[in-house]
Amino acid sequence: MNRRQFLALSTTAIGAAGLSQCARRSPMASTAQRFVSQAGVLTADLVAQSSRLSLAGQPATLLSYNAQVPGPLLEIAPGDTLQLRFHNALSQPTNLHFHGLHIPPTGNADNVFRHVPPGETATYEFTLPIDHPAGLAWYHPHVHGVVAEQVFGGLAAPILVRGGLDELPEIKAAAEALLVLQDFALNRRGQIQPPSPMFQRWGRQGELITVNGQSQPRFRLPTGGLLRLRLLNASASRIYRLALNQHLLHLIATDGSPLAAPVALEELILAPGERAEVLIQGDRQPSEYALMNLPYDRGIMDMMGGMMGGDGMMGGRLAQPQAIAHIEYGDRVEPQPLPQQLLALDPLPQPSIKREFVLDHGIDHHTGAPFLINGRAFAPERVDTPVQLGSVEDWHIINRAGMDHPFHLHTNRFQVISRNGQPVTPLAWKDVVAIKAYEEVVIRVRFADYAGKTVYHCHILDHEDQGMMGIIEMQSV
Ligand SMILES: [Cu+2]
Structure with a gap:
């Protein structure tokens, strides 16, 4: 089967069983936009805008991509190139973060430091590695200070990377x-x-x-x-x-x-x-x-x-x-068994460096922000965590607060090693780890490729907006 046939079949599969199921209740889903890569390229226009639309059967005024909530599905495969022409029709700056894609955090790829002013158009362009894991990712805005407002307004949309598990009988x-x-x-x-x-x-x-x-x-x-x-x-x-x-x-x-x-x-x-x-x-x-x-x-x-x-x-x-x-x-249908095995997954090698990240509430001396990592709130000009490409590190994330703080690292996925000193099973790749109040979690991450700066932060987006974020710079040796 060539790739085009595979994509066509994939689309049919999700159309029949997934989104169109919803369409029986609401016509909105039947017109839901989906962009599928063709011959290794996905080209799409995305507009962030305030839209009057139907939500849960009621009229609502939300922030949307292309006048739909959630936004258009991007359906791609490892090795594909994405070219997205993105127009900001909102009244404040916004941008696109591709959560779950292992792509450069710089230039016009997954660059959260790039802001698209109101009324402007920007192009996002990148190529997925040929060995990229297949699975569910998503895109949403990531301009510090307005992330919670924009995501809560409705700006979020899924990305399906096809392959991998899809191929198991x-x-x-x-x-x-x-x-x-x-x-x-x-x-x-x-x-x-x-x-x-x-x-x-x-x-x-x-x-x-x-x-x-x-x-x-x-x-x-x-x-x-x-x-x-x-x-x-x-x-x-x-x-x-x-x-x-x-x-x-x-x-x-x-x-x-x-x-x-x-x-x-x-x-x-x-x-x-x-x-x-x-x-x-x-x-x-x-x-x-x-x-x-x-x-x-x-x-x-x-x-x-x-x-x-x-x-x-x-x-x-x-x-x-x-x-x-x-x-x-x-x-x-004919009885279908559960799969016994899925895809092989190797543990990361032992780390060469151990770091600590303490999540807590307080007051940052410079900004007055109340949500802190290692006693400091986010500062856009400060590199908090310089790391060497090629290294494996253990990050001890210690929640000293009486509130959950789910921790997200951009660009590189990680493995969760322990919770409160107890080993975590099964072995799994993650890019967000839930850290409960007063819990201590160890994650292991390998910085294999992509030099440049990106961020880690609490994924309760109000906490991120109010300081609970740091900058990591991945440096070539
Ligand atoms: Cu938080």
Whole structure:
């Protein structure tokens, strides 16, 4: 099969099982834009703009890429070149960050220091390495100070890198659905509500949870077969705790990289920026089952100092389990087994350097910002962490605060070694690691290629905007 046929088949697969499933409920999804690479090149026009559109069946005024929320899917393969003409029709600077792609952090690639002023057009152009892992990534704005506002406004969109797991017979036979999770706080006119000071500190969060811009869409699971859910948490701050009634979630990939073998989970916790892929077996009574978001406390009680108590407005609402989508059994198919093995995954070699990153709350002496790494808030002119290309490092990330801080490193994925001194299994590639209140996590990362500066930060985007970010410079030896 040549690559063009493969891409065409891939598109058909997701069209049949994924996005078009939603279309039965909302016409919006049926017109959802998707850009697929052709002969190794993906060319697309993207416009960031304020748009009046339909969200969860209601009119809403959101920030969008090409007037859709979530934005257009980019579907590519290792070795592809992307040429994106990006126009900023917003009233403030913005840019594009390609979260999960291993591409240069400089020039007109994944450069978060490049800002596109209002009214201007910029070209993003880069080539994916031929050995790039296949999986789910995404793009969103990354201009320090307005990231939470723009992502919470709706600016987020998925990227599928095809190949890898897609080629395994058991996975190929599975139905496939892409689920982009977002949350919104809208007023009665359908406009985004600015966060209260408390929510700005905690991380803005909305009561309306959407999946692909819809309220509780349905996805079909073939009776006797497998459904592959590809999940992206594109929320600014919300941590999802997901469970499917009466079914296990068989985890097969984390943050766009496959595991060596499936891991059965009763619940899946997904912090902002994280992706996960799970297989669901259609071996229960054919019916409809709710995909639930269960209560998760990421430290609000600590922040509020118990002011409102567990029965307060916030505590009460947070405590409610909520259906966010439904899985309905479809036509019976030949029984499909779960794969026993996925793709080989090697542990990184022992590190030559160990570093510490202490996440805490306080006041930065220079900026007054309240969210700190190693006692300092983000400064755009300061390199916090110079590293040598070719090295392997262990990063000890120590959360001294009573609030979760999911940690994201740009450009290079890493392996999580331990939590509070306990080894972490299974071995997995990650680019966001959830760090709970008072937890200490060790990650191992190899800086193999791409010289230049980029960032690491908390993926509760209000925390990043208020200082919890540092600059890493990868230097050639
Ligand atoms: Cu944080």
